[in-house]
Amino acid sequence: MKQVKLMQGNEACVEGALYAGCRFYAGYPITPSTEIAEGCAVRMPQVGGRFIQMEDEIASCAAAIGASAAGTKSMTATSGPGFSLKQENLGYACLTEVPFVLVDVQRAGPSTGLPTSPSQGDMMQAKWGTHGDHPIIAIAPSTVEECYKLCVRCFNLSEKYRTPVLFMMDEIVGHLRESVELPEDGELEVIDRAAPADPKNAGPAYACPNGELVPVMAPFGQGQRYNITGLIHTDDGFPTNSNDIADSQVRRLIRKIEENRDDIITYEEKDLEDADTCIVCYGGTARSVYSAVETLRAEGKKVGIFRPITVWPFPEKELEAISGKVKRIVVAEHNDGQILLEVQRVVKDNCKVDFIGKINGTVITPDEIVAKVKEA
Amino acid sequence: MAAKKQLVINTKWCKGCGVCAAFCPRGVLALKGEKIQAVQPESCIRCGLCELRCPDYAIYLVEEEDA
Amino acid sequence: MASKLIDKYFREAHLPHIWCPGCGHGVLMRDVAQAVENLGLDKDKVVLVSGIGCSSRAAGYMDFNTMHTTHGRALAFATGIKMAHPELEVIVIMGDGDASAIGGNHLIHAARRNIGITAIVFNNDIYGMTGGQYSPTTPYGEKGTTAPYGNIDRPFDIPKVAEAAGATYTARGTAYDARLTTKLIEEGIRHKGFSIIECASICPTYYGRKNKKGSAVDMYTWQKENSIPAAKAKDMTPEELEGKLVVGELSRSEFPELTEQYQKIIDKFQK
Numbered sequence: 001m002k003q004v005k006l007m008q009g010n011e012a013c014v015e016g017a018l019y020a021g022c023r024f025y026a027g028y029p030i031t032p033s034t035e036i037a038e039g040c041a042v043r044m045p046q047v048g049g050r051f052i053q054m055e056d057e058i059a060s061c062a063a064a065i066g067a068s069a070a071g072t073k074s075m076t077a078t079s080g081p082g083f084s085l086k087q088e089n090l091g092y093a094c095l096t097e098v099p100f101v102l103v104d105v106q107r108a109g110p111s112t113g114l115p116t117s118p119s120q121g122d123m124m125q126a127k128w129g130t131h132g133d134h135p136i137i138a139i140a141p142s143t144v145e146e147c148y149k150l151c152v153r154c155f156n157l158s159e160k161y162r163t164p165v166l167f168m169m170d171e172i173v174g175h176l177r178e179s180v181e182l183p184e185d186g187e188l189e190v191i192d193r194a195a196p197a198d199p200k201n202a203g204p205a206y207a208c209p210n211g212e213l214v215p216v217m218a219p220f221g222q223g224q225r226y227n228i229t230g231l232i233h234t235d236d237g238f239p240t241n242s243n244d245i246a247d248s249q250v251r252r253l254i255r256k257i258e259e260n261r262d263d264i265i266t267y268e269e270k271d272l273e274d275a276d277t278c279i280v281c282y283g284g285t286a287r288s289v290y291s292a293v294e295t296l297r298a299e300g301k302k303v304g305i306f307r308p309i310t311v312w313p314f315p316e317k318e319l320e321a322i323s324g325k326v327k328r329i330v331v332a333e334h335n336d337g338q339i340l341l342e343v344q345r346v347v348k349d350n351c352k353v354d355f356i357g358k359i360n361g362t363v364i365t366p367d368e369i370v371a372k373v374k375e376a
Numbered sequence: 377m378a379a380k381k382q383l384v385i386n387t388k389w390c391k392g393c394g395v396c397a398a399f400c401p402r403g404v405l406a407l408k409g410e411k412i413q414a415v416q417p418e419s420c421i422r423c424g425l426c427e428l429r430c431p432d433y434a435i436y437l438v439e440e441e442d443a
Numbered sequence: 444m445a446s447k448l449i450d451k452y453f454r455e456a457h458l459p460h461i462w463c464p465g466c467g468h469g470v471l472m473r474d475v476a477q478a479v480e481n482l483g484l485d486k487d488k489v490v491l492v493s494g495i496g497c498s499s500r501a502a503g504y505m506d507f508n509t510m511h512t513t514h515g516r517a518l519a520f521a522t523g524i525k526m527a528h529p530e531l532e533v534i535v536i537m538g539d540g541d542a543s544a545i546g547g548n549h550l551i552h553a554a555r556r557n558i559g560i561t562a563i564v565f566n567n568d569i570y571g572m573t574g575g576q577y578s579p580t581t582p583y584g585e586k587g588t589t590a591p592y593g594n595i596d597r598p599f600d601i602p603k604v605a606e607a608a609g610a611t612y613t614a615r616g617t618a619y620d621a622r623l624t625t626k627l628i629e630e631g632i633r634h635k636g637f638s639i640i641e642c643a644s645i646c647p648t649y650y651g652r653k654n655k656k657g658s659a660v661d662m663y664t665w666q667k668e669n670s671i672p673a674a675k676a677k678d679m680t681p682e683e684l685e686g687k688l689v690v691g692e693l694s695r696s697e698f699p700e701l702t703e704q705y706q707k708i709i710d711k712f713q714k
Contacts, residue, residue, distance in 0.1 A: 221487065438446070
C-alpha cells in the first residue's frame, strides 16, 4: 500500500529533490518560495545533505553550482526578483556545463510586484534571461504531485545533459495543498551524471569525441584536475579567444538540447480527438482550464487541452500538428502573452490564435475561460 | 656533499621586466635587448632571489645532476 | 623548461601567463604554489576558485581542481564547494575590485561564517583587466582612468574589513617579499576557519603609469622600503603609518569552523 501524504507544492518540490539525490541546497528567503528553503533546512541534515542560507540570491546560485562541480546534486529556489539576480550564474552553469536545478516559484511582477500573488511572468526570462545565446530546459508542474515527480525529472535531465534545469513553478502550485502518492524507492528513475572510470587518467574534461554532445568529466577532488571557466574554453577548460571554438562550443550546447528534444519534451493532450478548439496552458493555469473544459464539454462544446510540461524547449512539432486539426487555439497564461508568442510562431496561419491572460495577481477563473472560448 | 646549483634562464618566458637583475645582490644579470642574460655568471652565489622574484618563472636554479 | 615547483603545480602548456611584464601577480601565484608545496597537500584535493579580473586568471594556470567563476562571486562558489565537500582544501584567489567591490558582500559573509576557506587577494589597487579604473583600494588622491582628477573615495583596508566581519586569520604580504608572503599563505591554509591574506601586488602598466610610479623595479623597491612589520607597527601612530604597508600576521581569533558545526547537526541524525 502506497503512502499518501497531504503536501504543499513547495514541500513536494523538496521531497522530490531528495528523492532525486539532491544533497545540497543554498538559498535566500523570498516569497512564495521560502518554504522550499525552510524544508531543505530541516530535511537536508536528516539525510546527510547540507543546507546553507547565503547572503543573497546571486551567492545562492553560485554556491549550488560550486557544490555540484564537486559532485553533489544541488538546488536553489527563488521567486521573481531573485530569479533576475540568479541569471548571471545561470549562464555560467550553461557554458561550464555544471548541472543544477533552479526553482522559480513565480509571483506577480515586474519588480517587487505582488509577492504573494500568482503569475507566470518569468517564462520568457527563463528562456532569454541570461545573456548570450544558450539553450535552456524549463519544466512547469500543474499539481502538487508533479511538483514532486517533475522535480526528480529536472534533476535527471540536468545530470544527463550537464545543464541547468529550471523548475518553473508558480504561486498557485507552490502554495497549493494536495494529496501526493509518494513514490517508493526505485519506482522513479534517478539519473546520475556520467563520469570517467579512471579520473586520474581521463582525457580533457570538455572533450566530446565522436560527435558526442555531452562531455563526461569527474567531479572535483577525484584526480582529473581540470579548469572550469565561464570564458569560451578549449577541451581542457582553458580560456581561448578562438572564434572557431566559440562557434562550435555554443552550437554544441544548443545542439545537445535541440537534438534531444524528444527525450526532454513531455506534454499532456486531453480531449483533443474530436476538438475544434484547443486551449494551450501550463503550470498552475491548467487547473482552471481543466475545470472550464469540463463545463464546456458538458455543454457539448468540442474543446481540448494541450499542456506543455516541458515549456523550454517548446513542443513545437506537437503543437503544429494540433494546429492543423483544430479551428482555434486559445492560449491561457498568467501574464500578458509570453508563451502566446511562441504559439503564434509555431501555429502561423494554420488556425486562429486567441489569448486570455491576467497580470493583476488574481487567478484566471474557469468561468473566464469558458466565456473566452464562447466568444466567437 | 651538496650538489651544486646551476642557473637556468628560459628566454621564451622572459618578458624583460628586469626585476631579477635589479634585485640580484651580485650583479650577475642584465637585460640584453628585451631578455635577461647572466652577464657575470661567475659572481652568482645561487641565492635564488631571482627565482623568487621573477613574475614569469623564466629564471631558476636546478641541482646540477638535474640540469 | 621550468623549475621543479613550476613543473609540479602549473599547467605548463599554458605558460607564459597573460600578465604584463613585471606584474606582481606572477610572483604571488608562485607563492601560492610554494605554500601548497611546503604544506605537502594532495593536489587532487586542492580546489582553487577565482573570480574575474587579472588576478583570477591564476586558476587556469595552476594544476589543481580550478574554477574561474563570475566577477566577485568566487567566495560564494567556494562556499558551496567547501560546504558540500569539507574534505577539500579550498583556496580562493581574487582581485581587489573582485573581492571588495562587486564581491564585498560575499567577502564579509564568508568571514562572518568562519568557513574554512583561504582567501587570497591579489591587490594591485586598480582594475587592470579593463584598463586602469580606480578600485576600492586605490589610495585617496591617486588616479585611474575613471578618477582622472584624483580618487575622492576612501580606500578599504581589506584585512581590517575581514577581521571586523569575523575572519579568524588576517594577514598582509607583498609581491616583493615572496618568503614572507609564502609563509603567510601557508599559515592561512593551515588555519582552520576563514583566513584572508591580502597580497600587495604591483601593476606597472596601468596603476604605475597613471600615477607616475616608475618601472616595475621602482614599484617593488617602493614595497620594500615602505613595508612595516605588524609587530613594529603596533608602536607607531596612524600618522607614521600613513601610506605604509603593514605586513605580516595582522589578527588571529577563535571561533568554530562552519562545516564542522554543520557536521555536528548531521551527526545528530546518524545515530
